[in-house]
Amino acid sequence: MMETKRIVVIGGGAAGMMAALTAARQGAEVTLVERNRTLGKKLRITGKGRCNVTNDCDVATVLQNIPRNGRFLHSALSQLSPADVKDFFQDDLGVPLKTERGNRVFPQSDSAHDIADALRHALNREGVQVKTGRVTAVLTESGTVSGVKLESGSRLTADAVIIATGGVSYPATGSTGDGYRLAKALGHTVVNPRGSLVPLEGEDCCGELQGLSLRNIAIRVEDEGGKTLYRDFGELLFTHFGLSGPVILSASAHMRDFEHHQYTVAIDLKPALDEKTLDERLIRDFQKNANRDFQNGLDALLPRKLIGEVIRRSGIPPETKVHDITRAQRHALLSVLKNFTVRIDGPRPVRDAIITSGGVTVSEVNPSTMGSKLVNGLYFAGEVLDVDAYTGGFNLQIAWATGYAAGCWAAWG
Numbered sequence: 001m002m003e004t005k006r007i008v009v010i011g012g013g014a015a016g017m018m019a020a021l022t023a024a025r026q027g028a029e030v031t032l033v034e035r036n037r038t039l040g041k042k043l044r045i046t047g048k049g050r051c052n053v054t055n056d057c058d059v060a061t062v063l064q065n066i067p068r069n070g071r072f073l074h075s076a077l078s079q080l081s082p083a084d085v086k087d088f089f090q091d092d093l094g095v096p097l098k099t100e101r102g103n104r105v106f107p108q109s110d111s112a113h114d115i116a117d118a119l120r121h122a123l124n125r126e127g128v129q130v131k132t133g134r135v136t137a138v139l140t141e142s143g144t145v146s147g148v149k150l151e152s153g154s155r156l157t158a159d160a161v162i163i164a165t166g167g168v169s170y171p172a173t174g175s176t177g178d179g180y181r182l183a184k185a186l187g188h189t190v191v192n193p194r195g196s197l198v199p200l201e202g203e204d205c206c207g208e209l210q211g212l213s214l215r216n217i218a219i220r221v222e223d224e225g226g227k228t229l230y231r232d233f234g235e236l237l238f239t240h241f242g243l244s245g246p247v248i249l250s251a252s253a254h255m256r257d258f259e260h261h262q263y264t265v266a267i268d269l270k271p272a273l274d275e276k277t278l279d280e281r282l283i284r285d286f287q288k289n290a291n292r293d294f295q296n297g298l299d300a301l302l303p304r305k306l307i308g309e310v311i312r313r314s315g316i317p318p319e320t321k322v323h324d325i326t327r328a329q330r331h332a333l334l335s336v337l338k339n340f341t342v343r344i345d346g347p348r349p350v351r352d353a354i355i356t357s358g359g360v361t362v363s364e365v366n367p368s369t370m371g372s373k374l375v376n377g378l379y380f381a382g383e384v385l386d387v388d389a390y391t392g393g394f395n396l397q398i399a400w401a402t403g404y405a406a407g408c409w410a411a412w413g
């Protein structure tokens with residue numbers, strides 16, 4: 001008779017819980033070690049607490065939404081596709097789901113806790129031992145995994161170890177880069193981590209606009225040559241350092257080389273009106289406000305906080321009587337409204353990012369099994385790997401798929 005395989009999973013986030021559950025269902029004896037007392041601390045805050053659990057699309061579309069090392073994920077995503085993830089949560093774990101704009105899938109309850117708790121219950125049912133502690137080393141004997149060492153000094157023996165420790169973003173959730181250190185100590189290469197889906201530091205004008213949230217604006221990201229790299233529509237927030245909000249986080253994933261490129265975010269403050277229609281609107285507003293100062297004539301058009309900056313950029317002296325504004329001046333104003341640019345200095349630090357780009361280099365990992373090519377019995381899952389995706393549920397899809405592959409193959413391998 002074959003002996004039961006002992007597997008230790010390091011990290012009880014999305015990828016680690018999926019890996020542990022899968023390995024247990026394959027008959028392995030699984031211990032999941034999580035440094036926090038609660039499993040899935042990050043998972044519980046995903047999607048603003050609603051958890052965008054996956055994207056209801058085919059594998060090819062998932063791959064189009066993974067700018068970094070998508071090809072590496074092809075096999076794992078074929079083993080557990082978005083449709084499989086939906087079935088898993090709905091039919092297997094009993095969490096009803098719904099699909100929203102952009103094929104984003106959420107629990108019907110709008111509560112990320114329902115996803116995390118369903119996984120936790122399933123781990124209990126499958127007999128996975130959950131241990132609170134911080135792993136400080138993966139132990140090996142003659143190039144093969146033999147167990148892990150915890151900060152407390154205790155050791156756990158294992159035939160296979162799955163590193164699912166996440167990246168370095170939102171470190172308060174427990175992901176502080178331990179996986180990189182564990183992998184490096186075993187000879188793996190780690191691509192320098194940096195933030196993706198991250199707020200952006202920008203021109204100092206933004207300081208004055210701090211706290212201003214603009215809904216229903218359009219943005220365009222341009223490089224130094226004026227080439228458009230990305231367009232989006234939605235909500236943007238001015239902060240004390242620059243720009244944040246959903247459209248900015250998404251846009252940041254398309255600005256991938258701050259060392260060699262100068263990026264600009266161009267905001268269309270009136271995307272519903274084309275230039276001709278907006279000009280007609282300005283003419284009407286100017287007729288209504290003909291005898292007022294320019295600085296007092298924009299209330300109907302713009303949020304109060306933005307008026308001063310728009311006037312400054314238009315070059316029209318604020319005390320100009322509206323009836324004195326020339327056609328050229330009106331066109332200058334129109335141009336600011338349609339093309340309010342913010343020069344981007346760089347991303348916020350990786351700790352503020354939604355996800356970490358960089359991590360364990362994928363060329364040293366088997367794409368079908370998530371197994372290390374350097375150490376027998378070692379596997380990786382989730383954000384610890386050098387992969388990252390755009391928003392829309394794709395990052396969790398990566399965590400589920402790589403967790404599933406690592407769990408299966410660690411149990412079988």
Ligand SMILES: Cc1cc2nc3c(=O)[nH]c(=O)nc-3n(C[C@H](O)[C@H](O)[C@H](O)COP(=O)(O)OP(=O)(O)OC[C@H]3O[C@@H](n4cnc5c(N)ncnc54)[C@H](O)[C@@H]3O)c2cc1C
Nearest residue numbers: 011013014015035046047052135165166174382383393396
């Ligand atoms: C605010 C926010 C919102 C997000 N919303 C979404 C969303 O709606 N949809 C989406 O697809 N993605 C979203 N993401 C991204 C998504 O959460 C991550 O990609 C995903 O959680 C990665 O899963 P993981 O298991 O690899 O890592 P993590 O979730 O970070 O889990 C790693 C776990 O390992 C533990 N750990 C680390 N080191 C050790 C150690 N040495 N010993 C023991 N345990 C350790 C940590 O405590 C942690 O619990 C969001 C991220 C953030 C920050």
